[in-house]
Amino acid sequence: MGERKHSDPSLAVDSHQTILATVLGASKQEAANSIFYTYKHGFSGFAARLTDSQAEMMTEMPDVVGVIPNDLVKLHTTRSWDYLGLSSSHAASNLLTESNMGDKAIIGVIDSGIWPESKSFDDKGMGPIPTRWRGTCEGGDQFKSTNCNRKLIGARWFVKGLLEIIKEPINTTAGMEYLSPRDAGGHGTHTSSTAAGSLVHNVSYKGLALGTARGGAPRARLAMYKVCWVTDFGDCSNADILKAFDEAIHDGVDVLSVSLGLGVPSVLDVIAVGSLHAVLKGITVVCSAGNGGPTSQTVENVAPWIISVASSTMDRSFPSPITLGNNQTIMGQAMFTGHEEIGFKGLVCPKQSGFDSTCSCDSLFSDNSTMRGKVVLCFGYPYGASNIVKAAGGVGLIFANYLTFYISPCDDFPCVEVDYDVGALLLSYIRSSRKPVVKLSPSKTLVGMPLSVKIARSSSRGPSSLSPEILKPDIAAPGVNVLAAISPNNIDAYDGYAFKSGTSMACPHVAGIVGLLKSLNPSWSPAAIRSALTTTASTTDTSGEPIFTIGDAQKLAGPFDFGGGIVNPSRASDPGLIYDMGVTDYVHYLCSMAYNDFAISKLTLHPFVCPNKKPSILNLNLPSITVANLRSSVTITRTVTNVGPIDSTYVTSIEHPLGVKVAVRPQMLVFNSTVKKLSFTITLSSSHKTIGRYYIGSLSWSDGIHKVTSPISVRTEILPSYTDRF
Numbered sequence: 001m002g003e004r005k006h007s008d009p010s011l012a013v014d015s016h017q018t019i020l021a022t023v024l025g026a027s028k029q030e031a032a033n034s035i036f037y038t039y040k041h042g043f044s045g046f047a048a049r050l051t052d053s054q055a056e057m058m059t060e061m062p063d064v065v066g067v068i069p070n071d072l073v074k075l076h077t078t079r080s081w082d083y084l085g086l087s088s089s090h091a092a093s094n095l096l097t098e099s100n101m102g103d104k105a106i107i108g109v110i111d112s113g114i115w116p117e118s119k120s121f122d123d124k125g126m127g128p129i130p131t132r133w134r135g136t137c138e139g140g141d142q143f144k145s146t147n148c149n150r151k152l153i154g155a156r157w158f159v160k161g162l163l164e165i166i167k168e169p170i171n172t173t174a175g176m177e178y179l180s181p182r183d184a185g186g187h188g189t190h191t192s193s194t195a196a197g198s199l200v201h202n203v204s205y206k207g208l209a210l211g212t213a214r215g216g217a218p219r220a221r222l223a224m225y226k227v228c229w230v231t232d233f234g235d236c237s238n239a240d241i242l243k244a245f246d247e248a249i250h251d252g253v254d255v256l257s258v259s260l261g262l263g264v265p266s267v268l269d270v271i272a273v274g275s276l277h278a279v280l281k282g283i284t285v286v287c288s289a290g291n292g293g294p295t296s297q298t299v300e301n302v303a304p305w306i307i308s309v310a311s312s313t314m315d316r317s318f319p320s321p322i323t324l325g326n327n328q329t330i331m332g333q334a335m336f337t338g339h340e341e342i343g344f345k346g347l348v349c350p351k352q353s354g355f356d357s358t359c360s361c362d363s364l365f366s367d368n369s370t371m372r373g374k375v376v377l378c379f380g381y382p383y384g385a386s387n388i389v390k391a392a393g394g395v396g397l398i399f400a401n402y403l404t405f406y407i408s409p410c411d412d413f414p415c416v417e418v419d420y421d422v423g424a425l426l427l428s429y430i431r432s433s434r435k436p437v438v439k440l441s442p443s444k445t446l447v448g449m450p451l452s453v454k455i456a457r458s459s460s461r462g463p464s465s466l467s468p469e470i471l472k473p474d475i476a477a478p479g480v481n482v483l484a485a486i487s488p489n490n491i492d493a494y495d496g497y498a499f500k501s502g503t504s505m506a507c508p509h510v511a512g513i514v515g516l517l518k519s520l521n522p523s524w525s526p527a528a529i530r531s532a533l534t535t536t537a538s539t540t541d542t543s544g545e546p547i548f549t550i551g552d553a554q555k556l557a558g559p560f561d562f563g564g565g566i567v568n569p570s571r572a573s574d575p576g577l578i579y580d581m582g583v584t585d586y587v588h589y590l591c592s593m594a595y596n597d598f599a600i601s602k603l604t605l606h607p608f609v610c611p612n613k614k615p616s617i618l619n620l621n622l623p624s625i626t627v628a629n630l631r632s633s634v635t636i637t638r639t640v641t642n643v644g645p646i647d648s649t650y651v652t653s654i655e656h657p658l659g660v661k662v663a664v665r666p667q668m669l670v671f672n673s674t675v676k677k678l679s680f681t682i683t684l685s686s687s688h689k690t691i692g693r694y695y696i697g698s699l700s701w702s703d704g705i706h707k708v709t710s711p712i713s714v715r716t717e718i719l720p721s722y723t724d725r726f
Helices: 009-024 028-034 052-059 094-098 160-166 187-196 238-251 270-280 361-365 385-391 420-432 503-520 526-535 583-592 597-604
Strands: 035-039 045-048 072-075 106-111 152-157 200-205 208-213 221-226 255-258 284-288 307-312 319-324 329-333 342-348 375-379 396-400 409-411 415-418 437-440 475-478 482-485 497-500 625-630 633-642 648-655 660-665 668-671 677-686 695-702 707-716
Touching (some): 009 052, 028 035, 035 160, 035 238, 045 238, 106 187, 106 503, 160 238, 187 221, 187 497, 200 482, 221 238, 255 503, 270 583, 319 342, 342 420, 361 385, 385 415, 396 437, 415 420, 475 503, 648 660, 668 677
Parallel strands (some): 106 221, 106 255, 375 396, 396 415
Antiparallel strands (some): 319 329, 319 437, 329 415, 482 497, 633 677, 695 707
């Protein structure tokens, strides 16, 4: 998948057929019959049916950069924008007004499709479709070209790659799926409306979270590229994803929101390849960081040209009172929308066969004899627990777990989450009472202080398992209990809206903000936008309290949890300084990852020869500093560009990582009408005597108005390594 060599796409198609015919030992027509996708707009490549030996032969062809298997890939609001300070009620919301709500931006979404009739995609008050738009609105099953409008200006669907894998038709009966851009499951509708949904007033989930639903860039245009499907085999295929990138580049999107992940990162997976070509065309690519947390080194989408987004909670909760028979009241979390409370009813634990009462949720499958008319307490959370209790005649469920704050809607059936400490208290009450009883009250919506913001338990953590020197994730955004539009087919839908959680929901928050920034600063590169987001992010919540993580044990959040911090849209619009990157930085990265000159030149269409000494990843002009193996000392170079007042003077300040000395030269940067870019060096040295954990600090530049902060993460390596990383 290299840069497109031919200005005429038909010439690219011809060259693909010639290459494949050579490998197959067949005619060009037979080769053409084997190809099911040609990538000819944003880059050059094709997807074809090959045996393993033919694929191996293909890798040896002189014009081939690489061969990627057609594997399957997984899919990874009313309050969130208020929390981020991006609403009309906030003085800091100038970004919304100055960018005219993102009306100059086109946001592409690579996902599971879209439900065009949703109120969130109403085009009332929007102007004509931009003349630069080259996309189309493809029809199909229950989807016509007229389903697009001035909000949803493009829709395409790609399924050939998936069909090549599963070898059977997509099930389209009873709305299970649609062979069109229409969204059956709701994931793509949810992410699209979060990024750029129109304003819809009085949205709630059965009275909870009442407010105005909208996207981050309410006047931005949307284009859907459907690549993910409801099947028994998987969600999305590599070939379809790459085709979506190719068409999105051709169509003229400004931003791509990609809430997908491949699990194990590689240098050139399809998302990395597609996004590289998009970024080289000036398109900012925002991806979800994955849902593999709280384990470290689980972060996905780690290429340095991608903005990877972690998931946080927001300052909203849904408390549900639990009142015991001894009049003690405890707060749980639930989306219990019933109008009447439950109780006082007996409180019981499920029993596991052959054991005393263990209260394990797994025991629900073997013991339902004691549930009728009772509220059940269990530890853990197997899927379907509430259905088991309800089917057995139970009237409520309390489950104790590591608090995730992901609340499943149970409608009129209360299923209340508590942490293990509260669970232990309830278990003690059961065991010490002759007749334990409990009352469950409907949930309420609580917003603002004193609620603290945390990084979600499931949000994937760094450092990157592929390139630990590149800080991932880059940024965090709300991704827990996000209320947004959804397909009415979805079981959780209420009046066209539903709660969803995950980094899939965090990603479009940042994509919407990028749409605003792109409308306000159309000349900013994808790297400049990533820098503006990262260096201005918040490391404390709105009350000034530190941000913690949700995990097996809570801890202070750091760069490997949230990158630069929680996204701060208003500050990102005026960052002062930016760390920019271009094709040279990206090819140096590929050189450092042992890609050869030919492959890099083909990928970028820039003739390039890697230096004899492998470039150091540490010198990529990233808005962060991560040293995975510090031996004695290392000196790193960074360059900043002034995008604030022309005449500016910035002074550095350092928060030293424990046991690490950080020296910056020079300590002052002076910009004027002729000096817009300046470089500086950072020398890090360690006093640690043993190999240890990462130690965290920061480097900031300030002119008294702006504060440009780069997180620093350093791990000392004492013993000599078998390979020299630097």
